[in-house]
Amino acid sequence: MEILIAEDDLTSRRILEAVLFKWGYDVISVDNGNDAVDKLLEAKTPKLCLLDWIMPGKDGVDVCSIIRNQDNPVAHYIILLTSKAEKHDITKGLDSGADDYIIKPYDKNELKARINVGSRILKLQNAMAEKEKFKGVLEMSGAICHELNQPLMVISGYSDILLMDCLEDHPQYKTIKEINKQSNRMGSITRKLMRITKYKTKTYLKTNIVDIEEA
Numbered sequence: 001m002e003i004l005i006a007e008d009d010l011t012s013r014r015i016l017e018a019v020l021f022k023w024g025y026d027v028i029s030v031d032n033g034n035d036a037v038d039k040l041l042e043a044k045t046p047k048l049c050l051l052d053w054i055m056p057g058k059d060g061v062d063v064c065s066i067i068r069n070q071d072n073p074v075a076h077y078i079i080l081l082t083s084k085a086e087k088h089d090i091t092k093g094l095d096s097g098a099d100d101y102i103i104k105p106y107d108k109n110e111l112k113a114r115i116n117v118g119s120r121i122l123k124l125q126n127a128m129a130e131k132e133k134f135k136g137v138l139e140m141s142g143a144i145c146h147e148l149n150q151p152l153m154v155i156s157g158y159s160d161i162l163l164m165d166c167l168e169d170h171p172q173y174k175t176i177k178e179i180n181k182q183s184n185r186m187g188s189i190t191r192k193l194m195r196i197t198k199y200k201t202k203t204y205l206k207t208n209i210v211d212i213e214e215a
Helices: 009-023 033-040 060-068 087-095 108-163 171-196
Strands: 002-006 026-030 048-052 077-082 100-103 200-205 207-210
Touching: 002 009, 002 033, 002 200, 009 026, 026 171, 033 048, 033 060, 048 060, 048 108, 060 087, 077 087, 077 108, 087 100, 087 207, 108 171
Parallel strands: 002 026, 002 048, 048 077, 077 100
Antiparallel strands: 200 207
8 A cells, every 4th residue: 555755854754764664665755745735645546655744835734725625625634743742733633534543652563553553444444445446337237127128028028029920931031039038138147237336357358357157
């Protein structure tokens, strides 16, 4: 997982980078709030962030406010790092949109534990987002299948009637038979789609597609 550090003090930033690398994180570092905002607004932005409160340009609280007030906010987990320890400071930091708050100088074990909490929350948020996305796909699939079923029934019904009045040696018999077969097949597929309750995929060419038989 990537993690963004916004810390203007070079020594503190280097130490933090080394610690996070040791813990297995990919680290992106900036030394001011303006660059932090730019990074957090990128399409492929780090979701986990450590922001110093006081730094050049926009401070940590400003960065939190800007990120949280986006029209389409990304689910970032933001931890403020600061020496401000008064209750009103903590309240201000959290009200600005920070998820957590660590007072400098911080204990490395505490920092690791808080980052782990953030990582777990982000994973839960991603899982919930995928669940909602899947729910939307199912609802759309159900609506499409419902709309398709009526014309499919008409095609299948008329082809049944034509087959009843058509001898096997008729030049159009095989064509009508194939139309009937494929319309019934399409009806079977729509019924399977409407019964999907779980997400299963299979490899197709160089990508993955929904496995209708297993879903």
